[in-house]
Amino acid sequence: MTMAGPAAAKPSRRKANAADERLFDRELEDLPPELRWREWMLRVEAVIFASAEPVGRETLARVVGKECSIDLLIDDLVEELRDRPYDLVSVAGGWQHRTRVRFGETIRASSAPTRGGAAALSEFEAMVLMAVGYFQPITRGDLSKIFGKEISRDTIAALRGAGFLTSGPRSPRPGAPYTYVTTQHFLSAFGMETLRDLPNIEALEDAGLLSKNYLQLSDIPIVSEDDADADGVEFGSAPEPLD
Template identity: 35%
Template sequence: MSEENTTESLFDAPPMAEQERMVEAILFASATPMTRRQIEARLPHGCDVSEALAHVKRRYEGRGVQLMRAGEGYAFRTSADLGFLMQKESVETRKLSRAAIETLAIIAYHQPTTRSEIEEIRGVSVSSGTIDMLLELEWIKLGRRRMTPGRPVTFIVTQHFLDHFGMESAKDLPGVKELRDAGLLDNRPAPGAIPGVLPDADRGDVPDPEDDQEDMFE
Protein backbone atom coordinates (compact mmCIF):
# COMPACT_ATOMS: atom_id res chain seq x y z
CA MET A 1 0.00 0.00 0.00
CA SER A 2 1.35 3.42 -0.97
CA GLU A 3 2.02 6.13 1.58
CA GLU A 4 -0.79 8.21 0.03
CA ASN A 5 -3.36 5.41 0.46
CA THR A 6 -2.20 4.74 4.02
CA THR A 7 -2.68 8.39 4.94
CA GLU A 8 -6.15 8.45 3.42
CA SER A 9 -7.23 5.34 5.34
CA LEU A 10 -6.25 6.94 8.66
CA PHE A 11 -8.81 9.70 8.09
CA ASP A 12 -11.60 7.60 6.62
CA ALA A 13 -14.81 7.69 8.66
CA PRO A 14 -15.60 4.34 10.31
CA PRO A 15 -18.45 2.20 8.91
CA MET A 16 -21.96 3.44 9.70
CA ALA A 17 -22.54 0.59 12.15
CA GLU A 18 -19.55 1.81 14.17
CA GLN A 19 -20.70 5.44 13.92
CA GLU A 20 -24.06 4.34 15.28
CA ARG A 21 -22.39 2.64 18.25
CA MET A 22 -20.31 5.74 18.93
CA VAL A 23 -23.33 8.05 18.91
CA GLU A 24 -25.21 5.64 21.15
CA ALA A 25 -22.33 5.60 23.65
CA ILE A 26 -22.01 9.41 23.65
CA LEU A 27 -25.71 9.97 24.31
CA PHE A 28 -25.91 7.22 26.91
CA ALA A 29 -23.06 8.74 28.92
CA SER A 30 -24.34 12.32 28.73
CA ALA A 31 -26.40 13.67 31.63
CA THR A 32 -27.94 16.34 29.40
CA PRO A 33 -29.26 16.42 25.81
CA MET A 34 -26.56 16.88 23.17
CA THR A 35 -26.81 18.82 19.92
CA ARG A 36 -25.64 17.51 16.55
CA ARG A 37 -22.66 19.84 16.71
CA GLN A 38 -21.64 18.55 20.17
CA ILE A 39 -21.91 14.96 19.00
CA GLU A 40 -19.99 15.67 15.80
CA ALA A 41 -17.16 17.23 17.81
CA ARG A 42 -16.61 13.89 19.57
CA LEU A 43 -16.72 11.69 16.48
CA PRO A 44 -13.92 10.93 14.02
CA HIS A 45 -13.66 13.25 11.04
CA GLY A 46 -16.09 12.55 8.22
CA CYS A 47 -18.84 10.88 10.27
CA ASP A 48 -22.46 11.46 9.22
CA VAL A 49 -24.13 12.47 12.51
CA SER A 50 -27.63 12.79 11.03
CA GLU A 51 -27.53 9.33 9.50
CA ALA A 52 -26.07 7.79 12.67
CA LEU A 53 -28.79 9.41 14.78
CA ALA A 54 -31.45 8.07 12.42
CA HIS A 55 -30.00 4.56 12.79
CA VAL A 56 -29.98 4.81 16.59
CA LYS A 57 -33.55 6.12 16.61
CA ARG A 58 -34.75 3.21 14.46
CA ARG A 59 -32.91 0.66 16.58
CA TYR A 60 -34.69 1.83 19.76
CA GLU A 61 -38.19 2.04 18.29
CA GLY A 62 -40.55 -0.03 20.42
CA ARG A 63 -37.96 -0.43 23.19
CA GLY A 64 -38.19 0.68 26.82
CA VAL A 65 -36.15 3.78 26.05
CA GLN A 66 -36.20 5.83 22.88
CA LEU A 67 -34.01 8.46 21.26
CA MET A 68 -35.94 11.72 21.36
CA ARG A 69 -35.47 15.38 20.54
CA ALA A 70 -35.04 17.61 23.57
CA GLY A 71 -35.03 21.20 22.38
CA GLU A 72 -32.06 21.51 20.04
CA GLY A 73 -30.48 18.31 21.34
CA TYR A 74 -31.01 14.55 21.52
CA ALA A 75 -31.33 12.30 24.55
CA PHE A 76 -32.56 8.88 25.59
CA ARG A 77 -35.94 9.04 27.33
CA THR A 78 -38.25 6.45 28.85
CA SER A 79 -40.96 5.42 26.38
CA ALA A 80 -44.14 7.40 27.02
CA ASP A 81 -46.29 4.32 27.63
CA LEU A 82 -43.93 3.18 30.42
CA GLY A 83 -43.88 6.47 32.28
CA PHE A 84 -46.14 5.05 35.00
CA LEU A 85 -43.26 2.80 36.09
CA MET A 86 -41.26 5.91 37.00
CA GLN A 87 -44.04 7.47 39.05
CA LYS A 88 -42.37 7.09 42.43
CA GLU A 89 -39.04 8.33 41.14
CA SER A 90 -40.56 11.37 39.44
CA VAL A 91 -42.81 12.60 42.27
CA GLU A 92 -41.82 16.11 43.30
CA THR A 93 -41.73 16.21 47.08
CA ARG A 94 -41.68 19.99 47.20
CA LYS A 95 -45.24 21.24 46.87
CA LEU A 96 -45.66 24.41 44.87
CA SER A 97 -47.80 27.15 46.31
CA ARG A 98 -50.77 28.51 44.41
CA ALA A 99 -48.80 31.71 43.78
CA ALA A 100 -45.89 29.70 42.32
CA ILE A 101 -48.19 27.68 40.05
CA GLU A 102 -49.92 30.81 38.78
CA THR A 103 -46.61 32.59 38.23
CA LEU A 104 -45.17 29.59 36.37
CA ALA A 105 -48.26 29.34 34.15
CA ILE A 106 -48.09 33.03 33.27
CA ILE A 107 -44.41 32.78 32.36
CA ALA A 108 -44.98 29.63 30.28
CA TYR A 109 -47.84 31.11 28.26
CA HIS A 110 -46.68 34.72 28.01
CA GLN A 111 -42.89 34.42 27.86
CA PRO A 112 -40.77 36.38 27.75
CA THR A 113 -42.50 38.34 30.51
CA THR A 114 -41.37 40.78 33.17
CA ARG A 115 -42.18 40.74 36.85
CA SER A 116 -44.47 43.76 36.51
CA GLU A 117 -46.39 42.01 33.70
CA ILE A 118 -46.83 38.93 35.90
CA GLU A 119 -48.16 41.12 38.68
CA GLU A 120 -50.52 42.89 36.28
CA ILE A 121 -52.01 39.57 35.13
CA ARG A 122 -52.28 38.11 38.64
CA GLY A 123 -53.56 41.33 40.14
CA VAL A 124 -51.26 40.99 43.12
CA SER A 125 -47.55 41.45 43.74
CA VAL A 126 -45.14 38.58 43.20
CA SER A 127 -42.83 37.85 46.11
CA SER A 128 -39.12 37.38 45.58
CA GLY A 129 -39.47 34.01 47.30
CA THR A 130 -41.80 32.72 44.58
CA ILE A 131 -39.46 33.74 41.78
CA ASP A 132 -36.42 32.44 43.67
CA MET A 133 -38.07 29.05 44.19
CA LEU A 134 -38.88 28.66 40.49
CA LEU A 135 -35.32 29.68 39.61
CA GLU A 136 -33.97 27.19 42.15
CA LEU A 137 -36.08 24.41 40.62
CA GLU A 138 -34.59 25.43 37.26
CA TRP A 139 -38.05 25.68 35.75
CA ILE A 140 -37.57 29.32 34.76
CA LYS A 141 -34.55 31.43 33.89
CA LEU A 142 -33.73 35.00 33.02
CA GLY A 143 -34.30 36.05 29.42
CA ARG A 144 -33.32 39.18 27.54
CA ARG A 145 -33.82 42.56 29.12
CA ARG A 146 -36.64 44.62 27.68
CA MET A 147 -35.64 47.64 25.65
CA THR A 148 -37.83 49.85 27.80
CA PRO A 149 -37.03 52.35 30.56
CA GLY A 150 -35.13 50.58 33.32
CA ARG A 151 -34.46 47.60 31.01
CA PRO A 152 -36.31 45.10 33.22
CA VAL A 153 -35.30 41.45 32.98
CA THR A 154 -37.74 38.95 31.53
CA PHE A 155 -38.44 35.37 32.55
CA ILE A 156 -38.81 32.31 30.32
CA VAL A 157 -39.28 28.60 31.02
CA THR A 158 -36.28 26.27 30.76
CA GLN A 159 -35.59 23.07 28.87
CA HIS A 160 -35.66 21.35 32.29
CA PHE A 161 -39.28 22.48 32.69
CA LEU A 162 -40.16 21.19 29.22
CA ASP A 163 -38.40 17.87 29.86
CA HIS A 164 -40.25 17.45 33.16
CA PHE A 165 -43.61 17.76 31.42
CA GLY A 166 -42.59 15.79 28.33
CA MET A 167 -42.57 18.69 25.86
CA GLU A 168 -40.08 19.46 23.11
CA SER A 169 -40.81 23.19 23.07
CA ALA A 170 -43.18 25.75 24.57
CA LYS A 171 -45.31 25.38 21.45
CA ASP A 172 -46.38 21.99 22.83
CA LEU A 173 -48.15 23.62 25.79
CA PRO A 174 -51.84 22.67 25.78
CA GLY A 175 -54.31 25.28 24.58
CA VAL A 176 -57.54 26.28 26.29
CA LYS A 177 -59.58 23.72 24.32
CA GLU A 178 -57.25 20.87 25.29
CA LEU A 179 -57.36 21.87 28.95
CA ARG A 180 -61.16 22.02 28.87
CA ASP A 181 -61.41 18.65 27.11
CA ALA A 182 -59.19 17.20 29.84
CA GLY A 183 -61.51 18.60 32.50
CA LEU A 184 -58.89 21.01 33.83
CA LEU A 185 -60.92 24.10 32.90
CA ASP A 186 -64.63 24.82 33.03
CA ASN A 187 -66.37 26.02 29.91
CA ARG A 188 -66.99 29.27 31.73
CA PRO A 189 -64.33 31.19 33.66
CA ALA A 190 -64.34 30.17 37.30
CA PRO A 191 -64.94 32.86 39.93
CA GLY A 192 -61.66 34.54 40.68
CA ALA A 193 -59.98 33.06 37.60
CA ILE A 194 -56.83 34.84 36.50
CA PRO A 195 -57.49 36.74 33.29
CA GLY A 196 -54.89 36.34 30.59
CA VAL A 197 -53.06 33.33 32.05
CA LEU A 198 -53.72 31.34 28.88
CA PRO A 199 -53.62 32.55 25.29
CA ASP A 200 -56.87 32.72 23.33
CA ALA A 201 -58.04 29.28 22.26
CA ASP A 202 -57.90 30.05 18.56
CA ARG A 203 -54.52 31.70 18.51
CA GLY A 204 -52.25 28.65 18.66
CA ASP A 205 -49.29 30.97 18.90
CA VAL A 206 -47.75 30.28 22.27
CA PRO A 207 -44.39 32.07 22.28
CA ASP A 208 -41.33 29.86 22.13
CA PRO A 209 -38.42 32.24 22.71
CA GLU A 210 -34.94 30.88 22.21
CA ASP A 211 -33.50 34.03 23.74
CA ASP A 212 -29.76 34.30 24.10
CA GLN A 213 -28.75 35.68 27.46
CA GLU A 214 -25.58 37.33 26.26
CA ASP A 215 -26.87 40.86 26.84
CA MET A 216 -28.74 40.11 30.02
CA PHE A 217 -26.62 42.29 32.24
CA GLU A 218 -25.52 44.93 29.77
Protein backbone atom coordinates in the same frame (compact mmCIF):
# COMPACT_ATOMS: atom_id res chain seq x y z
CA MET B 1 19.05 31.08 35.31
CA THR B 2 15.36 31.06 34.41
CA MET B 3 13.10 28.73 36.37
CA ALA B 4 10.05 27.33 34.62
CA GLY B 5 6.96 27.69 36.77
CA PRO B 6 4.08 25.20 37.07
CA ALA B 7 2.20 26.88 34.23
CA ALA B 8 5.17 26.46 31.91
CA ALA B 9 5.65 22.83 32.89
CA LYS B 10 2.19 21.77 31.74
CA PRO B 11 0.76 22.14 28.23
CA SER B 12 -2.22 24.43 27.98
CA ARG B 13 -5.67 22.87 27.99
CA ARG B 14 -6.13 24.02 24.42
CA LYS B 15 -2.99 22.19 23.30
CA ALA B 16 -4.05 19.09 25.21
CA ASN B 17 -7.46 19.12 23.56
CA ALA B 18 -5.87 19.56 20.15
CA ALA B 19 -3.62 16.57 20.81
CA ASP B 20 -6.61 14.48 21.90
CA GLU B 21 -8.43 15.39 18.69
CA ARG B 22 -5.46 14.29 16.60
CA LEU B 23 -5.34 10.96 18.39
CA PHE B 24 -9.09 10.29 18.19
CA ASP B 25 -10.00 8.43 15.01
CA ARG B 26 -13.30 9.81 13.75
CA GLU B 27 -13.19 8.45 10.23
CA LEU B 28 -12.43 4.77 11.04
CA GLU B 29 -11.22 4.25 7.50
CA ASP B 30 -9.60 0.93 8.41
CA LEU B 31 -13.03 -0.61 9.08
CA PRO B 32 -15.45 -2.02 6.48
CA PRO B 33 -18.43 0.31 5.85
CA GLU B 34 -20.92 -1.76 7.89
CA LEU B 35 -18.63 -2.01 10.93
CA ARG B 36 -17.76 1.68 10.62
CA TRP B 37 -21.44 2.65 10.68
CA ARG B 38 -22.06 0.37 13.65
CA GLU B 39 -19.19 1.91 15.59
CA TRP B 40 -20.50 5.42 14.85
CA MET B 41 -23.94 4.37 16.12
CA LEU B 42 -22.42 3.05 19.35
CA ARG B 43 -20.40 6.22 19.84
CA VAL B 44 -23.42 8.45 19.37
CA GLU B 45 -25.53 6.36 21.72
CA ALA B 46 -22.76 6.36 24.34
CA VAL B 47 -22.46 10.16 24.27
CA ILE B 48 -26.22 10.66 24.56
CA PHE B 49 -26.51 8.06 27.33
CA ALA B 50 -23.72 9.67 29.37
CA SER B 51 -25.07 13.21 29.10
CA ALA B 52 -27.41 14.68 31.71
CA GLU B 53 -28.82 17.11 29.13
CA PRO B 54 -29.95 16.78 25.51
CA VAL B 55 -26.98 16.43 23.15
CA GLY B 56 -26.86 18.64 20.08
CA ARG B 57 -25.77 17.88 16.55
CA GLU B 58 -22.48 19.77 16.88
CA THR B 59 -21.43 17.65 19.86
CA LEU B 60 -22.27 14.37 18.13
CA ALA B 61 -20.39 15.44 15.00
CA ARG B 62 -17.16 15.41 17.02
CA VAL B 63 -17.21 11.62 17.39
CA VAL B 64 -18.14 10.51 13.86
CA GLY B 65 -16.70 10.93 10.39
CA LYS B 66 -17.13 14.09 8.37
CA GLU B 67 -19.38 12.40 5.81
CA CYS B 68 -21.51 10.66 8.44
CA SER B 69 -25.21 11.63 8.55
CA ILE B 70 -26.24 12.26 12.15
CA ASP B 71 -29.93 12.07 11.19
CA LEU B 72 -29.56 8.64 9.59
CA LEU B 73 -27.61 7.39 12.60
CA ILE B 74 -30.35 8.63 14.94
CA ASP B 75 -33.01 6.94 12.77
CA ASP B 76 -31.15 3.64 13.03
CA LEU B 77 -30.78 4.02 16.81
CA VAL B 78 -34.48 4.80 17.22
CA GLU B 79 -35.35 1.70 15.22
CA GLU B 80 -32.96 -0.42 17.28
CA LEU B 81 -34.58 0.78 20.53
CA ARG B 82 -38.12 0.13 19.32
CA ASP B 83 -38.59 -2.86 21.66
CA ARG B 84 -36.79 -1.31 24.61
CA PRO B 85 -38.51 0.46 27.56
CA TYR B 86 -36.77 3.70 26.62
CA ASP B 87 -36.53 5.74 23.45
CA LEU B 88 -34.26 8.32 21.82
CA VAL B 89 -36.19 11.56 21.47
CA SER B 90 -35.58 15.00 20.00
CA VAL B 91 -35.90 17.57 22.76
CA ALA B 92 -34.64 21.11 23.47
CA GLY B 93 -32.49 21.25 20.34
CA GLY B 94 -30.79 17.89 20.84
CA TRP B 95 -31.38 14.21 21.57
CA GLN B 96 -31.90 12.43 24.87
CA HIS B 97 -32.85 9.00 26.16
CA ARG B 98 -36.33 9.02 27.70
CA THR B 99 -38.27 6.21 29.38
CA ARG B 100 -41.42 5.35 27.47
CA VAL B 101 -44.59 6.81 28.97
CA ARG B 102 -46.19 3.44 29.64
CA PHE B 103 -43.42 2.61 32.12
CA GLY B 104 -43.93 5.78 34.17
CA GLU B 105 -46.21 4.06 36.69
CA THR B 106 -43.72 1.22 37.06
CA ILE B 107 -40.87 3.62 37.83
CA ARG B 108 -42.98 5.57 40.34
CA ALA B 109 -43.97 2.32 42.07
CA SER B 110 -40.32 1.33 42.40
CA SER B 111 -39.43 4.61 44.19
CA ALA B 112 -36.05 4.39 42.47
CA PRO B 113 -34.18 7.71 42.21
CA THR B 114 -34.26 9.10 38.69
CA ARG B 115 -31.92 11.49 36.93
CA GLY B 116 -32.89 14.75 35.25
CA GLY B 117 -36.52 15.58 34.62
CA ALA B 118 -38.61 18.27 36.23
CA ALA B 119 -38.03 19.32 39.81
CA ALA B 120 -40.96 18.90 42.17
CA LEU B 121 -43.02 22.09 41.89
CA SER B 122 -46.06 23.19 43.84
CA GLU B 123 -49.22 23.60 41.80
CA PHE B 124 -48.92 27.39 42.01
CA GLU B 125 -45.25 27.38 40.96
CA ALA B 126 -46.17 25.21 37.97
CA MET B 127 -48.90 27.70 37.02
CA VAL B 128 -46.49 30.64 37.22
CA LEU B 129 -43.93 28.75 35.14
CA MET B 130 -46.59 27.99 32.53
CA ALA B 131 -47.58 31.66 32.36
CA VAL B 132 -43.97 32.67 31.77
CA GLY B 133 -43.72 30.03 29.05
CA TYR B 134 -46.64 31.55 27.16
CA PHE B 135 -46.10 35.26 27.66
CA GLN B 136 -42.34 35.68 27.97
CA PRO B 137 -40.51 37.96 28.28
CA ILE B 138 -42.72 39.00 31.19
CA THR B 139 -42.23 40.98 34.40
CA ARG B 140 -43.17 39.89 37.90
CA GLY B 141 -45.73 42.70 37.96
CA ASP B 142 -47.42 41.35 34.82
CA LEU B 143 -47.48 37.88 36.33
CA SER B 144 -49.21 39.36 39.35
CA LYS B 145 -51.87 40.82 37.04
CA ILE B 146 -52.50 37.42 35.48
CA PHE B 147 -53.06 35.72 38.84
CA GLY B 148 -54.78 38.60 40.60
CA LYS B 149 -52.29 38.55 43.47
CA GLU B 150 -48.66 39.38 44.00
CA ILE B 151 -46.14 36.87 42.71
CA SER B 152 -43.46 36.83 45.37
CA ARG B 153 -39.76 37.07 44.72
CA ASP B 154 -39.46 33.73 46.52
CA THR B 155 -41.61 32.05 43.85
CA ILE B 156 -39.45 33.47 41.08
CA ALA B 157 -36.30 32.53 42.99
CA ALA B 158 -37.52 28.94 43.36
CA LEU B 159 -38.14 28.63 39.62
CA ARG B 160 -34.76 30.19 38.85
CA GLY B 161 -33.07 27.90 41.35
CA ALA B 162 -34.64 24.87 39.65
CA GLY B 163 -33.15 26.06 36.36
CA PHE B 164 -36.48 26.80 34.65
CA LEU B 165 -36.27 30.61 34.49
CA THR B 166 -33.60 33.22 33.87
CA SER B 167 -33.50 36.98 33.37
CA GLY B 168 -34.72 38.34 30.06
CA PRO B 169 -34.34 41.84 28.58
CA ARG B 170 -35.25 44.84 30.71
CA SER B 171 -38.81 46.02 30.21
CA PRO B 172 -39.14 49.41 28.42
CA ARG B 173 -41.51 50.58 31.18
CA PRO B 174 -40.49 53.19 33.76
CA GLY B 175 -37.92 51.74 36.11
CA ALA B 176 -36.89 49.13 33.51
CA PRO B 177 -38.00 46.11 35.58
CA TYR B 178 -36.53 42.70 34.88
CA THR B 179 -38.41 40.32 32.65
CA TYR B 180 -38.19 36.55 32.89
CA VAL B 181 -37.86 33.89 30.20
CA THR B 182 -37.68 30.11 30.20
CA THR B 183 -34.47 28.15 29.69
CA GLN B 184 -33.34 25.17 27.64
CA HIS B 185 -33.66 23.12 30.85
CA PHE B 186 -37.37 24.01 30.94
CA LEU B 187 -37.80 22.53 27.46
CA SER B 188 -35.73 19.47 28.33
CA ALA B 189 -37.45 18.77 31.64
CA PHE B 190 -40.91 18.88 30.09
CA GLY B 191 -39.97 16.99 26.93
CA MET B 192 -40.41 19.83 24.43
CA GLU B 193 -38.40 20.64 21.33
CA THR B 194 -39.54 24.30 21.24
CA LEU B 195 -42.19 26.45 22.93
CA ARG B 196 -44.49 25.64 20.05
CA ASP B 197 -44.98 22.31 21.84
CA LEU B 198 -46.78 24.05 24.73
CA PRO B 199 -50.48 23.16 24.99
CA ASN B 200 -52.86 25.36 23.03
CA ILE B 201 -54.06 28.39 25.01
CA GLU B 202 -57.67 27.59 24.07
CA ALA B 203 -57.31 24.22 25.78
CA LEU B 204 -56.06 25.97 28.92
CA GLU B 205 -59.03 28.33 28.78
CA ASP B 206 -61.40 25.35 28.60
CA ALA B 207 -59.69 23.93 31.69
CA GLY B 208 -60.07 27.27 33.49
CA LEU B 209 -56.33 27.72 33.87
CA LEU B 210 -55.83 30.90 31.82
CA SER B 211 -58.16 33.60 30.54
CA LYS B 212 -56.97 34.97 27.22
CA ASN B 213 -59.78 37.56 27.23
CA TYR B 214 -58.47 39.01 30.48
CA LEU B 215 -54.94 39.08 29.11
CA GLN B 216 -56.04 40.86 25.94
CA LEU B 217 -57.86 43.51 28.00
CA SER B 218 -54.80 44.07 30.17
CA ASP B 219 -51.61 45.76 29.03
CA ILE B 220 -49.62 42.52 29.06
CA PRO B 221 -47.90 42.02 25.71
CA ILE B 222 -48.71 38.57 24.31
CA VAL B 223 -45.53 37.88 22.36
CA SER B 224 -45.21 35.23 19.68
CA GLU B 225 -41.95 33.41 18.91
CA ASP B 226 -41.71 35.31 15.61
CA ASP B 227 -42.10 38.65 17.41
CA ALA B 228 -39.49 37.64 19.95
CA ASP B 229 -37.02 36.61 17.27
CA ALA B 230 -37.48 39.98 15.56
CA ASP B 231 -36.68 41.74 18.83
CA GLY B 232 -33.63 39.58 19.51
CA VAL B 233 -35.23 37.52 22.29
CA GLU B 234 -34.55 33.81 21.90
CA PHE B 235 -37.44 31.82 23.35
CA GLY B 236 -36.59 28.79 25.41
CA SER B 237 -33.01 29.91 25.70
CA ALA B 238 -30.88 30.79 28.69
CA PRO B 239 -29.49 34.29 28.16
CA GLU B 240 -26.98 35.70 30.56
CA PRO B 241 -28.55 37.53 33.53
CA LEU B 242 -28.57 41.29 33.10
CA ASP B 243 -26.80 43.63 35.49
